[in-house]
Each structure stands twice: as structure tokens, then as C-alpha cells.
Amino acid sequence: MAATPNGWGSAMQTKPKTSLWKSARVGLVTLLGLVIFAYGFQITRVDLEELRSEKRQESLVRVTRALAQPDLLAYDQTEEVVNIPLYVPCRADGLLSAAPAHTGADPYLTLTPACAAPGETVRVEGFNFAPSTTGPVRFVPGGDINNNVTLGRDNADTDENGHFALDLTLPKRPSEEVQYIRATLRRNIGTPHLTQTARDTWEKIIETVFLALLATVFGTLLAIPISFIAARNLMKPVKSPLASISLSVLGWPVGIALGFLAFGWVEAFSARLGAALWVNLLVTILAPLAAVWGLRWAIPEEESNAPAPSLPSLRLARLGVIFLSALGVFLGLFQLASLLMSIGEAAQPALASFGFLGYFLFQIGDILALTATALGALAVGAALSSFLGRIGLRATEKMTPVGLKPLNLALAALAGATIFGLIGYLVERLYQPGNPFYTFWLPVALGAALGAALALFIKPKTALPIGMVIYTITRTILNALRSVEALVMAIVFVIAVGIGPFAGVMALGLHTIVSLAKLYSEQVESIASGPLEAIEATGANRLQTIIYAVIPQIVPPYISYTMYRWDINVRMSTIIGFVGGGGIGFLLQQNINLLNYRGASAQMLAIAIVVASMDYISSVLREKTL
Amino acid sequence: MLQIKNLTKIYDGGVQALDNVSFEVPDGEFLAVIGLSGSGKSTLLRCINRLIEPTSGQILWDGVDITAASQEEMRLVRRKIGMVFQHFNLVHRSKVITNVLSGRLGYVNPAWSLVNRFPKEDIEKAMRQLTRVGIVDKANQRADELSGGQQQRVGIARALMQDPRMILADEPVASLDPVLAHSIMSHLEDINKNDGVMVLCSLHFLDLVHRYAGRVVALNAGKLVFEGLPKDIDDKKFKEIYGRDAERVG
Numbered sequence: 001m002a003a004t005p006n007g008w009g010s011a012m013q014t015k016p017k018t019s020l021w022k023s024a025r026v027g028l029v030t031l032l033g034l035v036i037f038a039y040g041f042q043i044t045r046v047d048l049e050e051l052r053s054e055k056r057q058e059s060l061v062r063v064t065r066a067l068a069q070p071d072l073l074a075y076d077q078t079e080e081v082v083n084i085p086l087y088v089p090c091r092a093d094g095l096l097s098a099a100p101a102h103t104g105a106d107p108y109l110t111l112t113p114a115c116a117a118p119g120e121t122v123r124v125e126g127f128n129f130a131p132s133t134t135g136p137v138r139f140v141p142g143g144d145i146n147n148n149v150t151l152g153r154d155n156a157d158t159d160e161n162g163h164f165a166l167d168l169t170l171p172k173r174p175s176e177e178v179q180y181i182r183a184t185l186r187r188n189i190g191t192p193h194l195t196q197t198a199r200d201t202w203e204k205i206i207e208t209v210f211l212a213l214l215a216t217v218f219g220t221l222l223a224i225p226i227s228f229i230a231a232r233n234l235m236k237p238v239k240s241p242l243a244s245i246s247l248s249v250l251g252w253p254v255g256i257a258l259g260f261l262a263f264g265w266v267e268a269f270s271a272r273l274g275a276a277l278w279v280n281l282l283v284t285i286l287a288p289l290a291a292v293w294g295l296r297w298a299i300p301e302e303e304s305n306a307p308a309p310s311l312p313s314l315r316l317a318r319l320g321v322i323f324l325s326a327l328g329v330f331l332g333l334f335q336l337a338s339l340l341m342s343i344g345e346a347a348q349p350a351l352a353s354f355g356f357l358g359y360f361l362f363q364i365g366d367i368l369a370l371t372a373t374a375l376g377a378l379a380v381g382a383a384l385s386s387f388l389g390r391i392g393l394r395a396t397e398k399m400t401p402v403g404l405k406p407l408n409l410a411l412a413a414l415a416g417a418t419i420f421g422l423i424g425y426l427v428e429r430l431y432q433p434g435n436p437f438y439t440f441w442l443p444v445a446l447g448a449a450l451g452a453a454l455a456l457f458i459k460p461k462t463a464l465p466i467g468m469v470i471y472t473i474t475r476t477i478l479n480a481l482r483s484v485e486a487l488v489m490a491i492v493f494v495i496a497v498g499i500g501p502f503a504g505v506m507a508l509g510l511h512t513i514v515s516l517a518k519l520y521s522e523q524v525e526s527i528a529s530g531p532l533e534a535i536e537a538t539g540a541n542r543l544q545t546i547i548y549a550v551i552p553q554i555v556p557p558y559i560s561y562t563m564y565r566w567d568i569n570v571r572m573s574t575i576i577g578f579v580g581g582g583g584i585g586f587l588l589q590q591n592i593n594l595l596n597y598r599g600a601s602a603q604m605l606a607i608a609i610v611v612a613s614m615d616y617i618s619s620v621l622r623e624k625t626l
Numbered sequence: 627m628l629q630i631k632n633l634t635k636i637y638d639g640g641v642q643a644l645d646n647v648s649f650e651v652p653d654g655e656f657l658a659v660i661g662l663s664g665s666g667k668s669t670l671l672r673c674i675n676r677l678i679e680p681t682s683g684q685i686l687w688d689g690v691d692i693t694a695a696s697q698e699e700m701r702l703v704r705r706k707i708g709m710v711f712q713h714f715n716l717v718h719r720s721k722v723i724t725n726v727l728s729g730r731l732g733y734v735n736p737a738w739s740l741v742n743r744f745p746k747e748d749i750e751k752a753m754r755q756l757t758r759v760g761i762v763d764k765a766n767q768r769a770d771e772l773s774g775g776q777q778q779r780v781g782i783a784r785a786l787m788q789d790p791r792m793i794l795a796d797e798p799v800a801s802l803d804p805v806l807a808h809s810i811m812s813h814l815e816d817i818n819k820n821d822g823v824m825v826l827c828s829l830h831f832l833d834l835v836h837r838y839a840g841r842v843v844a845l846n847a848g849k850l851v852f853e854g855l856p857k858d859i860d861d862k863k864f865k866e867i868y869g870r871d872a873e874r875v876g
């Protein structure tokens with residue numbers, strides 16, 4: 001290994017000591033690299049001998065040939081089957097009755113000689129067959145003309161007159177009885193049509209594209225809000241005193257519970273209204289209209305210049321109207337869902353081949369009804385949390401530190417108990433230890449103690465950097481989830497929700513959320529701070545600042561990242577079926593396992609076309625939008 | 627009346643950008659803030675609307691202590707303080723009219739901002755402000771399609787939408803040519819003279835100070851080194867403000 005740099009340039013020779021050490025190092029690194037490489041060869045079983053073996057090559061050729069002929073199109077075929085009797089060997093008592101006189105256009109065969117010993121060759125000629133057809137000429141053993149068992153196989157090709165001639169070697173099947181030679185000539189008729197494989201492939205490739213589409217849409221919608229709380233520049237200035245934080249924490253679960261209660265009640269009410277089309281239609285239109293009208297009264301466009309609180313009774317009335325309006329909006333949503341479902345159901349048979357549109361409407365209605373309650377409950381949670389948080393802020397400002405301390409203590413303990421209690425509940429649901437001491441009392445006590453300790457040790461009016469805490473937690477979760485492959489997620493979801501495209505959508509969607517949230521939040525972090533500062537200086541609140549200064553700046557990168565993710569999702573959705581996640585991958589894997597390479601080839605072709613065309617479309621869109 | 631009392635700002639890294647600065651600005655005054663680059667002009671202006679939190683000291687506006695205001699109270703104070711920036715700080719991809727309307731954000735109900743809606747009176751008002759600064763024909767163009775001078779006018783229109791009682795202008799003309807500089811400065815002068823709005827404007831060029839400012843404060847390394855009329859800046863004062871080696875030009 002002691003390499004002496006003989007042939008090296010003079011520049012190197014001016015520092016021989018360094019170069020010697022350097023080359024030794026290079027040698028060592030090379031050696032190490034080789035060892036790693038060799039080990040890699042061994043564990044991945046790279047074996048060129050195997051590739052060279054005849055058996056492998058044969059199957060390689062076979063597979064390649066099959067792959068070159070994707071199973072997409074086929075013709076209907078007609079066949080003409082004609083038998084001619086013969087004795088093998090010839091019989092002493094004479095020949096068969098002379099061949100019947102062939103009249104007209106019926107196809108027939110002739111043999112010369114008319115009988116022969118086993119192993120001898122006879123000349124088979126065919127006449128009056130359809131021109132340019134092809135098919136096997138075979139020997140039918142035994143005395144039965146309808147016998148499906150045949151021996152030997154020679155290929156006949158008819159010329160333009162429908163004639164063929166070939167020499168057939170008779171098999172060693174001597175028999176007393178009459179035996180037959182059969183020509184089966186097949187011909188394609190009509191135009192080619194799609195095979196079943198092609199139709200299955202089409203169906204699955206559509207499923208694949210929609211799998212990618214749904215995952216991208218849901219992933220993007222959820223990644224956008226997450227990317228804001230994972231952006232340092234937005235979260236760093238978010239600071240809040242303890243009372244406000246605690247009340248916000250309490251607001252979430254209480255609000256969500258209240259939301260579920262209220263919207264569940266609206267849903268039940270909506271169901272009571274029945275599924276009559278005209279009722280649905282009327283309520284769908286009227287309820288949101290009334291709600292908007294109410295909201296416009298309850299939320300004045302311009303805040304009065306004087307921040308003095310208006311009459312308490314007026315504020316209360318406004319709150320009430322907002323609440324009723326929200327209920328009205330949701331009533332409209334549920335009725336819309338019901339409307340969509342009934343229209344979809346009715347339209348499905350009526351639309352015939354466009355029945356999928358009806359199915360689509362039905363599904364949309366179903367999804368709407370399912371998600372409306374959940375989203376509404378979340379919204380109520382957010383609203384209550386922010387409302388309580390503001391009350392906490394007010395209280396902190398108004399109260400003396402001495403009076404604030406016990407309040408902080410109580411609220412923080414309660415909030416801590418709530419957070420830890422919920423975590424305990426999650427553990428109970430996931431692992432079912434079935435011991436309420438460990439999954440309820442202990443976490444609650446611990447949370448209360450931690451909250452109380454926090455309240456004890458800080459000054460009651462200090463604004464805590466809650467933004468950075470949320471930021472850190474979000475980032476940690478995102479990073480942890482991002483390191484899980486989408487395929488692995490798919491396996492988990494297949495176990496959780498069963499084989500099928502739903503598992504694939506969940507897996508791809510989740511992976512989209514975590515990876516896009518990261519990319520998006522980096523874009524938020526790199527926006528120009530000038531407009532942010534300018535909007536803030538006008539007296540805009542945080543939400544308005546995000547809407548007017550952040551969002552306009554991030555639209556182009558968000559679009560481009562979404563397209564990029566769309567490309568990835570299309571690719572992923574084609575293979576996610578390998579683990580049971582739905583889409584074309586399932587078909588492909590099945591065909592490979594069944595050694596049906598022509599089928600597999602059709603699916604690979606479909607994947608290639610879809611991936612390439614989606615790639616093209618997204619590149620065109622990217623050019624248009626940026 | 628704006629009173630600055632013992633204002634001090636020490637940045638997280640330990641840089642002392644403002645050192646015990648005190649001065650007063652009567653209503654309706656055009657005050658120029660001068661000083662070398664890095665002397666703390668931007669820091670001072672941003673402390674007044676608390677885009678930067680002062681480390682210590684008080685800022686009283688009509689007797690109300692801005693430094694003690696809560697977040698919500700501060701939002702209400704900021705509505706009355708328009709701000710104009712050296713780099714205009716427009717939202718580039720938004721339309722000019724949207725940029726101007728965003729000056730109303732402190733007044734409109736946040737719930738309506740979610741759906742990007744402004745009251746009709748505000749839209750009319752925005753068109754009036756654009757007419758006032760002479761670029762009403764650009765209302766529906768994207769902000770980044772405008773020239774620098776036009777962008778700064780949009781910035782001024784945005785500040786005017788706030789019905790401000792004070793305008794903080796941080797080197798509003800530093801990235802414009804001299805002709806445009808005068809045009810922008812005369813808009814600020816017009817607002818100061820005709821609307822009676824107090825203007826605090828940091829400037830680099832003394833000829834602009836002489837031409838537009840009623841009074842001057844000068845900072846050097848965060849300390850107030852001069853307070854008085856523009857004509858009182860003689861050579862000695864000049865060297866005190868800008869350093870011993872500085873040469874007077876223009």
C-alpha cells in the first residue's frame with residue numbers, strides 16, 4: 001500500500017511528504033471502498049454466471065417476447081375444422097370407401113397415400129379453405145371423430161386459393177379402427193377489440209390516477225395550515241400569558257365536544273325532514289341564505305372607531321345570531337348531502353354509461369355528511385379556544401399579579417390535567433392496558449402538577465413563547481413521520497382499514513401531508529419580511545397578516561410543490577398496490593406472479609403512459625402558472 | 627403631542643441601537659430624523675409603533691403610554707399610525723387596489739378578511755387616495771408591475787387609508803432618483819400641511835431636510851446628538867452628527 005507517487009506532476013513532487021501521506025490515504029479509502037463493494041456483491045447475490053445459463057436465457061427471451069406483446073387487442077376468430085379418415089396401418093380387407101366426390105365450395109382434405117404404416121409420411125393436401133388462414137394439422141387417435149386428444153402438430157398455411165400441402169409423419173399408434181387427420185384452420189374476422197386484460201387495466205389505471213388525485217388534494221389541504229404552524233418566522237412572535245394559554249387549551253376539547261353535540265343534533269333534525277327532493281332543495285338554498293343574512297347583521301363589516309364595548313344585550317344578541325347562523329349553514333350542508341345522495345342514486349341507472357357520475361354524486365354527498373360534523377366540531381373547538389384565550393389575555397391585563405397567581409395556578413393545573421388525560425386516553429385506546437390508574441389518574445395528576453408548577457415558578461404576567469413550543473412539537477412530529485416510507489405507511493393502513501384503494505389514499509395522503517408541510521413551511525420561512533411588517537403596522541391582526549401578506553407570497557411555490565408532489569403521488573400510486581393499497585399495482589403483481597407476462601406488459605405500458613402524460617401535463621401547468 | 631422619554635433599545639445580540647433618547651413632537655409637525663447608517667433611525671421609528679419592542683423608556687402619545695399598551699390596544703393605536711418604507715414593502719403579487727385596501731385592515735372586521743371582502747365605502751376611499759397620489763389608472767395592475775416611484779405612492783395611499791394621525795416614514799426616498807424624491811416628499815408635505823398629520827421622516831439628504839422638515843433630531847450611535855431647526859445645522863453640528871471626517875456635499 002506504500003504507494004510512491006512516481007508518475008505524478010512536478011507540482012506534487014514539491015511536497016513529497018504530503019503527497020505520500022495523501023496517496024496512502026487514497027489507497028486506503030479505495031481498499032475500503034472495494035471491501036464494501038465486494039460485501040455488497042455478496043449480500044445482493046450478484047451472479048453473472050446465473051445470467052449466462054441457458055435456462056435463464058431461454059426464459060429471459062420468453063419473458064421479453066411476452067413483454068413486447070402487451071395483451072391489449074384481439075380478433076374474433078372463426079375456424080374451419082375438417083377431418084379425413086385413414087387406417088394405420090393399411091388393412092388387408094381393402095381401403096375405406098372411396099373419398100366422396102367433392103362438389104361445391106366445401107373445404108376438404110386429400111391424403112397420398114390413403115393409408116400408411118406408423119412412422120411413415122403421408123402428404124396432406126387441403127382444398128377450398130379460406131385463403132390466407134393458418135392452423136394446426138394433427139393426428140386424431142382412436143376411432144372417435146370427436147376426440148379432442150390429438151397427436152403431433154404441423155402448421156398449415158393456405159395460399160390465396162385456399163390450398164395447402166404438407167407432409168405429416170404418422171405417429172406410432174397402430175389401430176384396427178379408422179383414425180383421422182384433422183385440419184383446424186383459423187382466421188381473424190372483423191376489427192380488433194380490447195381484451196379483458198385491457199379493460200381491467202383501464203379500470204385500474206383510472207383508480208390509480210384518482211388515488212393519486214385524492215391523496216394530493218387532501219394532503220395539500222391539510223398541509224397548508226400545518227405549514228403555517230411549522231414556520232418559525234410566523235410562530236416566533238406568538239407569545240401568550242399562562243392564563244390565556246390554559247384557557248385556549250381547555251377551549252379545544254370542550255369546543256369540539258359541544259360542536260359534535262350541536263351538529264349531531266342538526267344532523268338528526270335534517271334526517272327528520274326526510275329525503276323528499278323538494279324539501280331538500282328548498283332547505284339547501286334557504287338555510288344558508290338565512291345564515292348569511294344573519295351573519296351580515298351579526299358581524300358588521302367595519303369595527304366602530306371607538307373600541308368601547310357596545311351594549312351587552314346587543315353583543316349577546318349578535319352571538320346568538322352567529323350561533324343560529326352556524327346551525328343554519330350546517331343544516332344546509334346536511335340537506336345538500338342528502339340532496340346529492342338522492343340525485344346520485346336516482347341518476348345512476350338513468351345515466352347508463354355515465355352512471356359513474358351518479359355514483360360520484362352519491363359518494364360526495366356521503367363524504368359531505370360524514371366530514372361536515374367533524375370539521376364543524378373542529379371549527380367550534382378553534383373558535384372557543386381563541387375566545388377563551390382572549391378572555392385569559394384580558395384577565396391577565398386587568399388583574400393584579402397577586403390576584404392572578406391563584407387563577408393561573410388553577411387554570412394551568414386544569415389545562416395540564418386535560419392534556420395529559422387526553423394522552424392517557426389515547427394510550428388506553430391504542431394499547432388497552434385496562435388499568436385506569438396508569439391511563440387516567442396518573443397522567444391527570446402528573447399534568448395538574450406540571451401545570452401548577454409552571455404557574456408557581458413564572459411571574460404571572462409573563463408572556464410565554466407558546467408559538468415556539470407548538471412549532472417545535474409540530475416539527476418533531478413531521479420529521480418523525482417523514483422518515484417513514486409511503487409504502488410502509490400503506491402496509492400499516494392496509495392492516496388498519498383493509499386491502500383496497502382507501503388504504504392507499506390514507507397512506508399517500510399522510511405522506512403528502514408530512515412532506516408538503518415541511519416544504520411549504522420552508523417557503524413561508526423564506527418570504528420577504530417587508531410586506532409582513534407593513535401589514536402588521538396597519539393594525540391588522542395575525543390572521544389578517546397571514547391572509548394579506550403571507551399567502552400572496554407563497555402561492556407560486558405552493559403550486560409548484562403541489563405539482564411536484566402530484567408527480568410523486570402518481571408514481572407511488574402505481575406501486576402502492578403491491579402491498580394491497582389499491583390501484584394498478586395489484587393487477588401488475590398478480591400477473592407477474594401468475595407468469596402472465598403479456599398481461600403484466602399491458603399494465604406496465606399503462607403505467608408508463610400515465611406517468612409520462614401526467615409529467616407532461618404538470619410541466620405545462622407549471623409553465624403556465626409561474 | 628408625542629413624547630419620547632429615555633427610550634433605549636438593546637437587540638438580542640447586545641447591540642445598543644438606541645441609548646436613552648428623549649424628545650417631543652407637537653401635533654402637526656414635520657420632523658426629520660437624520661444620522662449615519664446604523665445610527666438607529668429605523669429602530670427609533672419602529673419603536674414608536676412597536677414593530678420593535680423597546681427595552682426601556684416610555685412613549686406617550688396624547689398622554690397615553692404606548693409602551694404599556696396590551697396587544698389589542700396596540701392594534702388600535704397602530705391603526706392611527708401610517709408607515710411608509712424605504713423599500714415600499716408592497717405585497718408584490720397583489721393588485722395595487724388590494725395593497726391600498728390593506729390599509730383598512732385594522733378597521734374592518736377580521737371575519738370578512740377571511741373571504742377577502744372590503745366594504746364599498748372603503749373601495750371608493752381607496753380609489754380617492756389613488757387619485758390623490760396620481761396613479762388611479764394603475765389600480766388593477768399587479769404591484770410589482772409598477773416603477774419604484776409609483777410603488778412608493780401606493781405605499782403612501784395605503785398609509786392614508788388608515789386615516790392616520792401620524793405617519794412614520796423610514797427613508798421614503800432613499801431608493802428613488804432626486805426628481806421622484808421631491809415628488810414623494812411633496813406628497814408627504816401635502817398630507818402634513820393639509821391634513822394636519824404629524825410626520826416623522828428619516829432622511830439621508832440634508833437638502834431634503836432643509837426643504838421639507840420643520841424640525842430635526844439627529845442620532846449618532848443611538849444617542850440623540852442634535853435637536854432643533856434645520857438651519858441650525860452648521861458645520862460644527864454637521865461634524866458632530868456625521869463624524870469628524872464627513873464632508874458636506876450639496
Ligand SMILES: Nc1ncnc2c1ncn2[C@@H]1O[C@H](COP(=O)(O)OP(=O)(O)OP(=O)(O)O)[C@@H](O)[C@H]1O
Binds near residue numbers: 641642667
Ligand atoms: N434585528 C436586529 N438585530 C440585531 N441588531 C440589529 C437589528 N436591527 C438593527 N440592528 C442594529 O442596530 C443598529 C441600528 O440599526 P438601524 O437599522 O436602526 O439603523 P439605521 O439608522 O436605520 O441605518 P440605515 O440608515 O442604514 O437604515 C445597527 O447597528 C444595526 O446593526
Ligand SMILES: [Mg+2]
Binds near residue numbers: 667668669796797
Ligand atoms: Mg434604516
